[in-house]
Amino acid sequence: MKLIKILIIGLLAIASAACSYRSATSERVLAVSIEPMRWALEQIVGDHYKVVALMPSGADPEAFEPAVSARADFDRASLFFTIGYLPFEQKMIETTSVRAVATTGNITPIYGTHKCHHHGDQSHGDAADPHLWISIANMKAIAEAMCNEICTLDPDNAEEYKANLQELTLNLTEADAEIRADLDGCASRAFMLWHPTLSYFARDYSLEQIAVCADNKDVTPATMQTAIEKARAKSVRVFFSQGYCDPRQAQTLADETGAQIISVNLSGYDWLDQMKAVSRGLAQH
Numbered sequence: 713m714k715l716i717k718i719l720i721i722g723l724l725a726i727a728s729a730a731c732s733y734r735s736a737t738s739e740r741v742l743a744v745s746i747e748p749m750r751w752a753l754e755q756i757v758g759d760h761y762k763v764v765a766l767m768p769s770g771a772d773p774e775a776f777e778p779a780v781s782a783r784a785d786f787d788r789a790s791l792f793f794t795i796g797y798l799p800f801e802q803k804m805i806e807t808t809s810v811r812a813v814a815t816t817g818n819i820t821p822i823y824g825t826h827k828c829h830h831h832g833d834q835s836h837g838d839a840a841d842p843h844l845w846i847s848i849a850n851m852k853a854i855a856e857a858m859c860n861e862i863c864t865l866d867p868d869n870a871e872e873y874k875a876n877l878q879e880l881t882l883n884l885t886e887a888d889a890e891i892r893a894d895l896d897g898c899a900s901r902a903f904m905l906w907h908p909t910l911s912y913f914a915r916d917y918s919l920e921q922i923a924v925c926a927d928n929k930d931v932t933p934a935t936m937q938t939a940i941e942k943a944r945a946k947s948v949r950v951f952f953s954q955g956y957c958d959p960r961q962a963q964t965l966a967d968e969t970g971a972q973i974i975s976v977n978l979s980g981y982d983w984l985d986q987m988k989a990v991s992r993g994l995a996q997h
């Protein structure tokens with residue numbers, strides 16, 4: 713009797729393992745470059761797809777290299793949605809058969825904040841600012857581009873995806889109104905940060921971004937001094953610090969300009985809360 717009981721338990725365990733294995737492999741996957749895109753896409757596709765983001769929250773999007781372990785989910789994705797300007801996206805595209813879809817085709821890029829990095833090339837010209845998702849207007853366009861592709865990929869659920877997009881767009885419009893209301897009352901419309909990640913945010917809300925360094929490399933005392941003088945002239949009150957910014961240099965800049973340091977992370981899943989933290993920071997200082 714005891715033996716039969718053990719046998720039954722054993723058989724049940726095998727059956728349940730087989731079952732979970734089947735559900736894991738038949739699960740449909742979509743890949744995106746960064747966490748804010750996962751935030752948007754998950755709201756569009758609901759439970760119909762698993763969404764995986766290549767870059768973890770807080771990494772530097774211009775220096776990031778995907779880990780080999782990230783490939784397992786990525787390589788079985790039906791599509792790979794990209795920002796279209798991040799170096800690691802290009803590397804992934806070159807080494808996978810997953811079809812890549814750039815989502816920022818309807819957005820006018822900003823030039824003049826980033827330099828080209830073609831090694832061995834003499835032309836160090838302007839490159840498009842790659843931080844396109846740090847803008848509610850741009851995120852609406854990115855979400856719409858992803859939704860259009862998904863509706864073609866899975867037409868049976870297209871109506872649901874379109875309705876979800878509509879709701880997402882409404883929520884983004886509400887957040888945009890909240891940010892505008894915050895900024896209405898702010899004393900200075902200029903702010904300082906290490907690397908120019910908020911160019912699109914500044915464009916949307918007519919703010920002035922004073923960045924110390926466009927290349928994320930060590931800056932000279934002269935570059936620091938120029939930024940400090942500019943910040944003083946514009947009565948800057950806030951320095952937005954991000955994970956990949958040297959805290960000692962941030963402190964020096966804050967001390968020299970009288971600005972408050974506010975830490976933000978705009979490449980995480982909670983990017984929209986972080987956008988609101990930017991406008992609140994500007995309003996409260």
Ligand SMILES: [Zn+2]
Pocket residue numbers: 774826842843907908909
């Ligand atoms: Zn950058």
